[in-house]
Amino acid sequence: MVWWFSWLCLLFFLFTSELNCSLSSSNSSSPPSSRHVCNSDESSALLQFKNSFQVNHSIYGGLEFVSAKTDFFSPRTDSWAKYEDCCRWSGVTCERVTGHVSGLNLSFGGLQGILHSNSSLFSLGHLKMLDLSYNDFMGSSISSKFGGFVSMTYLRLSHSNFTGKIPSEISQLSKLVSLKLCSGLVSLGPHEKTTIDTLTMKGIALNLTSLRVLILNSVDMSSVVPESFLNLSSSLTSLFLFDCNLRGKFPGTLFHLPNLEELDLRGNTNLTGYTPKSNWSSPLNYLGLSETKISIDLHFLTSSLKSLRALCLEECNFTGSRSHLELSGNLTQLMWLDLSRNSFGGQIPWSLLNLEHLHYLNLSSNMFVGELPEIHGNSTKASSTLHDSSKKQLVGGSIPMGLSVLCLYNNSLSGTIPSWVYSLPSLEILWLDGNEFTGNINDFQSLSLSTLYLSHNYLSGVVKLEKFQNLRSLTSLDLSYNPLMVSFQNFSNFTLPKLSALYMSGCKITQFPYFLRTSTQLKYLDLSDNQIQGNVPTWVLDVGRNSLSYFNLSHNFLTGTIEQFLWKNIEYVDLSSNLLKGKVPIPSPSTKFFLMSNNQLTGALPSTICNLTSVQVIDLSNNSFSGRIPQCIGNFSQDLSVLDLHMNQFRGRIPSTFPKGNILRNLDLHGNQLEGTLPQSLVNCRKMEVLDLGDNKLNDTFPNWLESLPELQVLILGSNRLYGPIGSPETRFPFRKLRIIDLSFNQFGGPLPTRYFQKLVAMKNVQDDELKYMGDYYYQDTVTVVMKGLYLELVKIQTMFTTIDFSNNVFTGKIPAVIGELKSLKGLNFSSNKLKGPIPSAFCNLTNLEWLDISSNMLSGEIPRQLADLTSLAKLNLSGNQLVGPIPSGNQFDTFENDSYSGNWGLCGYPLSKTCINDEAPQPPLFDKQDGDMNGFDWKIVWMGYGCGMVIGLSVGYIVLSIGKVDHGVRVMGRKIRSRMAKRAKKTSVGTRKW
Numbered sequence: 001m002v003w004w005f006s007w008l009c010l011l012f013f014l015f016t017s018e019l020n021c022s023l024s025s026s027n028s029s030s031p032p033s034s035r036h037v038c039n040s041d042e043s044s045a046l047l048q049f050k051n052s053f054q055v056n057h058s059i060y061g062g063l064e065f066v067s068a069k070t071d072f073f074s075p076r077t078d079s080w081a082k083y084e085d086c087c088r089w090s091g092v093t094c095e096r097v098t099g100h101v102s103g104l105n106l107s108f109g110g111l112q113g114i115l116h117s118n119s120s121l122f123s124l125g126h127l128k129m130l131d132l133s134y135n136d137f138m139g140s141s142i143s144s145k146f147g148g149f150v151s152m153t154y155l156r157l158s159h160s161n162f163t164g165k166i167p168s169e170i171s172q173l174s175k176l177v178s179l180k181l182c183s184g185l186v187s188l189g190p191h192e193k194t195t196i197d198t199l200t201m202k203g204i205a206l207n208l209t210s211l212r213v214l215i216l217n218s219v220d221m222s223s224v225v226p227e228s229f230l231n232l233s234s235s236l237t238s239l240f241l242f243d244c245n246l247r248g249k250f251p252g253t254l255f256h257l258p259n260l261e262e263l264d265l266r267g268n269t270n271l272t273g274y275t276p277k278s279n280w281s282s283p284l285n286y287l288g289l290s291e292t293k294i295s296i297d298l299h300f301l302t303s304s305l306k307s308l309r310a311l312c313l314e315e316c317n318f319t320g321s322r323s324h325l326e327l328s329g330n331l332t333q334l335m336w337l338d339l340s341r342n343s344f345g346g347q348i349p350w351s352l353l354n355l356e357h358l359h360y361l362n363l364s365s366n367m368f369v370g371e372l373p374e375i376h377g378n379s380t381k382a383s384s385t386l387h388d389s390s391k392k393q394l395v396g397g398s399i400p401m402g403l404s405v406l407c408l409y410n411n412s413l414s415g416t417i418p419s420w421v422y423s424l425p426s427l428e429i430l431w432l433d434g435n436e437f438t439g440n441i442n443d444f445q446s447l448s449l450s451t452l453y454l455s456h457n458y459l460s461g462v463v464k465l466e467k468f469q470n471l472r473s474l475t476s477l478d479l480s481y482n483p484l485m486v487s488f489q490n491f492s493n494f495t496l497p498k499l500s501a502l503y504m505s506g507c508k509i510t511q512f513p514y515f516l517r518t519s520t521q522l523k524y525l526d527l528s529d530n531q532i533q534g535n536v537p538t539w540v541l542d543v544g545r546n547s548l549s550y551f552n553l554s555h556n557f558l559t560g561t562i563e564q565f566l567w568k569n570i571e572y573v574d575l576s577s578n579l580l581k582g583k584v585p586i587p588s589p590s591t592k593f594f595l596m597s598n599n600q601l602t603g604a605l606p607s608t609i610c611n612l613t614s615v616q617v618i619d620l621s622n623n624s625f626s627g628r629i630p631q632c633i634g635n636f637s638q639d640l641s642v643l644d645l646h647m648n649q650f651r652g653r654i655p656s657t658f659p660k661g662n663i664l665r666n667l668d669l670h671g672n673q674l675e676g677t678l679p680q681s682l683v684n685c686r687k688m689e690v691l692d693l694g695d696n697k698l699n700d701t702f703p704n705w706l707e708s709l710p711e712l713q714v715l716i717l718g719s720n721r722l723y724g725p726i727g728s729p730e731t732r733f734p735f736r737k738l739r740i741i742d743l744s745f746n747q748f749g750g751p752l753p754t755r756y757f758q759k760l761v762a763m764k765n766v767q768d769d770e771l772k773y774m775g776d777y778y779y780q781d782t783v784t785v786v787m788k789g790l791y792l793e794l795v796k797i798q799t800m801f802t803t804i805d806f807s808n809n810v811f812t813g814k815i816p817a818v819i820g821e822l823k824s825l826k827g828l829n830f831s832s833n834k835l836k837g838p839i840p841s842a843f844c845n846l847t848n849l850e851w852l853d854i855s856s857n858m859l860s861g862e863i864p865r866q867l868a869d870l871t872s873l874a875k876l877n878l879s880g881n882q883l884v885g886p887i888p889s890g891n892q893f894d895t896f897e898n899d900s901y902s903g904n905w906g907l908c909g910y911p912l913s914k915t916c917i918n919d920e921a922p923q924p925p926l927f928d929k930q931d932g933d934m935n936g937f938d939w940k941i942v943w944m945g946y947g948c949g950m951v952i953g954l955s956v957g958y959i960v961l962s963i964g965k966v967d968h969g970v971r972v973m974g975r976k977i978r979s980r981m982a983k984r985a986k987k988t989s990v991g992t993r994k995w
C-alpha cells in the first residue's frame with residue numbers, strides 16, 4: 001500500500017488519490033465459482049447496459065501504466081456472449097444458491113457514454129458489489145437510483161467522469177462497507193468535480209453503520225460543515241478526503257476513531273483544527289495532512305502513532321518552534337515520510353528517522369544544515385550522542401536497503417555525499433540539488449536509479465559521463481551549476497538509451513555530447529552556460545526529433561549559421577548569447593518560447609515567424625536584423641506575452657495589428673530605426689506592462705491615449721522625434737500603474753504636465769521593500785535607464801524602482817510643487833530643458849529620491865535648505881542654472897562635489913571655494929572622501945556617507961546586473977520552480993555583489 005503511495009506521489013502530486021481509490025478493486029473480482037446459471041432477465045439487463053456504451057480503451061491516457069503495473073482486473077465486456085451463462089462473463093459474479101447477479105466489476109472497462117437514470121443496471125436488484133471506476137460516463141450525474149441497491153456493500157464509482165451532486169439517496173445504502181466516489185477522470189487533468197452537501201454527508205455518517213472505507217477524494221465539499229463527519233461509524237478504517245475543499249475546523253475526535261488506519265486530509269488548504277495533544281493511541285498507519293492548516297504537535301504525534309508507515313506533512317502548520325525537527329524516534333515502521341516545504345532548520349535528526357525501513361524520504365525545501373551522516377552497521381544507540389556536533393553524524397543500523405526515493409533539495413546541507421548514498425541498492429530517485437554539498441561525485445550502484453539531480457551545489461572534480469553507463473534506467477540527470485567539469489569521450493559506444501532529461505548548465509563543457517545522437521526519448525536538453533564552440537552540427541538540431549521539447553544552448557560560443565530546426569514537438573528553444581550568424585531559422589509551430597537574443601543574426605525577420613501560433617515569448621534582441629517588422633507580428637499568436645526585438649536595425653513603421661483581447665505584456669522595440677507614428681492599436685494591449693520604444697525615429701505627439709492601459713508600468717519613449725505638449729489626462733486614473741517614464745531626448749515642450757503628476761498613483765505610494773522583479777520565470781523584463789548619470793541596462797526591473805526622465809526636451813515654466821507627492825520616486829531628471837523659477841521646497845518630501853538632476857535649465861532662487869533632509873540622495877546635479885545663496889549643509893550635502901553646482905555663479909559655501917558673506921560657512925565633512933571613478937559602481941561606496949549607509953546599501957539591491965542571465969531554465973518536472981529560482985537568485989546575488 002505504502003509503496004503505492006510513494007510511487008504515485010512522486011509522479012504527480014494529485015495522483016496519489018488514484019491509487020487509494022483503485023487499490024482494492026484488484027481483489028474484488030472473485031473467481032467464477034458459481035455453477036448456477038444466471039437469470040435471463042438479468043443477463044439481458046447486463047447486455048443492454050453494456051450496449052448502451054461504446055467500449056473505448058484509449059480513454060486511459062496516461063493511466064495505462066497504472067493498470068500495467070498492478071494487474072488490475074480489466075474486464076472484457078466484448079466477450080460477453082448472449083447465449084452463454086452470464087455468471088461466467090468477465091466481471092460478473094453470481095450468488096451461489098440463487099444465481100442472481102451479485103457482483104459487477106467493470107473498472108477499467110473502457111465504457112464511454114452517458115449513464116442514464118433509466119439504465120437497465122438499476123434492475124439488477126441483487127447487486128452487492130458494484131465497481132464502475134475508471135470509465136468515462138461523460139459528465140453523467142450520479143443517479144438517485146443508486147440508492148435503490150438495498151443489499152449493496154461495496155460501491156465504487158471513482159474517476160469515471162461523473163459530475164453534479166452526489167444524491168442523498170446514497171445514504172440509504174445502510175449495508176455499505178466500502179464507498180468510493182472520487183471525483184475526476186480516468187486520465188489526469190483538470191476536471192469538473194462532483195459535489196456533496198452537508199445533509200447527504202450527515203446521512204452517510206449516520207446511516208452507514210457498517211462503513212469501513214470511505215473515499216471521497218476531489219469531491220467538492222465547500223458547503224459541507226466538518227461536523228458532518230462526527231457520527232461516522234466506529235468501524236471506519238479508511239477515510240480519504242484529499243483535495244475536497246473542506247473548510248472550517250476538523251473535529252478532533254475523528255483522530256481518535258478506534259479502528260482508523262488511514263486518514264487523508266491533504267490539500268484542504270482551508271481546513272483548521274488540531275491533532276490530539278494527549279491520549280492518542282490509534283492504529284493509524286497512514287496520515288496525510290499536507291497543505292492543511294491543521295495545527296500539528298509533531299513530537300506528540302510521532303510518539304503516539306507507533307504503527308505509522310506513511311506520514312505526509314508537506315507544507316503544514318506545526319505548533320512550536322521550527323528551529324529544529326522534533327521527532328520521537330518511535331516510528332520504527334515508517335516507510336514513507338514527507339516533511340517538505342516546512343522551513344524546519346537545524347540538523348536533520350538522522351538517528352531518529354529509523355532509516356532502515358524507509359522507502360521514501362522527502363525533507364526538501366526546508367532550512368536544514370549540517371552533513372549527511374555516515375552509517376555504521378552494528379554500531380548501536382551510542383551513535384546518537386554525536387548527533388549535535390557539526391561533524392558528520394554516525395547513525396547506527398544498516399543501510400536503508402529499501403530506500404528508493406531520497407529528496408533533500410533546497411536546503412543548506414553541506415559536506416560530501418556519504419558512501420551509503422551511492423550504494424543504496426533500491427535507489428530510484430535522488431534529489432540533492434540546491435544545497436552546499438562538496439567533493440566529487442562517485443559511482444552509483446543502484447541499477448534502478450532513474451532520476452539524479454545534483455545541481456546548484458559545490459560539487460567539484462571531473463565527472464566522466466561514461467561512469468553513468470551502467471545506469472540503464474537513468475532518465476533524468478541534472479549536474480548544472482556546480483564547479484565541476486563534465487567530460488565525455490566522444491565517438492565511443494557509450495549511450496544512455498532511456499535518457500529523457502539532461503541538464504548540464506555551467507559544467508565547463510567544450511564539445512557537443514555525441515552520445516546523445518541516437519537518443520529517441522530526449523525531451524529536455526540544457527547545455528547552457530558552457531564553452532561549446534564552433535558550428536552546430538546537424539545531428540544536434542535533430543536530436544530527439546520527435547521527442548524533444550526543451551532545448552537550451554544559450555551562453556556558449558556557437559558560430560556559423562543554422563539553416564533549420566527539425567524538431568517536431570519543440571516548445572522551448574534558447575540559443576541566446578552565442579555568435580550565430582545569418583538568417584534566423586523558425587522552429588516548428590509547437591514552439592512557445594523562442595529566444596535567440598545576443599547573436600549576430602542578420603537579414604529580415606521572415607513572416608514565417610507568424611506560423612508560431614502558440615508562441616508566448618519571442619526574444620530576438622541584440623542582433624542585426626534589418627528590414628521591416630512583418631505586419632502579422634501583432635496578431636499571430638493569442639498567447640504572445642513578450643515580443644522583444646530591441647537593439648536591431650528594423651526600419652519602417654511599427655505594425656498596427658494588435659487585436660483586441662491580446663495579452664502582450666512586454667513590447668520592446670528599443671534601439672531600432674522605426675519611423676512614423678505610434679500605432680493606435682497599442683491601446684488594445686490591455687495587459688501591457690512594459691512598452692519600450694526608445695531610441696528610434698518615431699515622429700508623433702505624446703500618446704495620451706496610452707493612459708488608459710491599466711497595467712502599464714514602464715513607458716520608454718526617449719530618444720525619438722516626438723514633439724508638442726504633453727497635455728492633460730482624459731481619464732480618471734491615467735497611467736495608474738506607471739512607475740518608470742522616460743521621455744528624454746525629444747522635442748516635447750510646453751509646461752510640465754502637472755495634471756498627470758497629480759494622478760500618478762503608483763508613484764505616490766511607496767511599496768514595501770520586498771524584492772520582486774517584473775517578468776516571469778521564463779523572461780525577465782529589461783530596460784535601459786539613465787541612473788545617477790550612468791546608462792544602465794537593468795537586467796531585472798525591481799517593482800520598487802520608480803523614475804521620471806524628461807531631460808533634453810524643451811519644457812518651459814516652473815517645476816510644479818506637486819512633484820513632491822510622488823513619494824516613491826528614486827530618480828528625477830528634468831535636465832536640459834527651459835525650466836524657470838525656484839526649486840520647489842516640496843522636493844524635500846521625496847524621501848526615497850536617490851538622484852536628482854535639474855541641471856541646464858534657468859532655475860533661480862536659493863536651494864531649499866530642506867533638501868538636506870533627503871538622506872537617500874546619492875547624486876545631485878544643479879549645475880548650469882541661475883541659483884544663488886548658500887548651499888545647504890549636512891547629511892548628503894556634505895558629500896556632493898563642485899560639479900553638482902558649477903555654472904551657478906550666485907552659489908556659495910562648501911564645497912565651492914566661494915564662501916558666503918553673511919552666512920556662517922558650513923563645515924567641510926570630517927571624513928576622507930574617496931575618489932569615485934565613475935565607470936564602476938563605486939558610487940555605492942562614495943556616497944555612503946553619514947548614516948545613510950543603510951539606505952544606499954538597500955538601494956543596490958534593486959539593480960541586478962547579472963553578467964549573464966541565469967534564470968532561463970524551465971523545469972516541467974512537477975517540482976517547485978519558484979523555490980528553486982529563489983534559491984538560485986540568492987546564490988547568484990552573492991556572487992555579483994561587489995562591495
Ligand SMILES: *[C@@H]1O[C@H](CO)[C@@H](O)[C@H](O)[C@H]1NC(C)=O
Binds near residue numbers: 139163186
Ligand atoms: C468527460 O466529460 C466531459 C463532459 O462533461 C467530456 O467533454 C469529456 O470528453 C469527458 N472525458 C474526459 C476524459 O474528459
Ligand SMILES: *[C@@H]1O[C@H](CO)[C@@H](O)[C@H](O)[C@H]1NC(C)=O
Binds near residue numbers: 202206
Ligand atoms: C437511513 O436509511 C433508511 C433505510 O435503511 C432510510 O429510510 C433513511 O431515509 C435513511 N436516512 C437518511 C438520512 O438517509
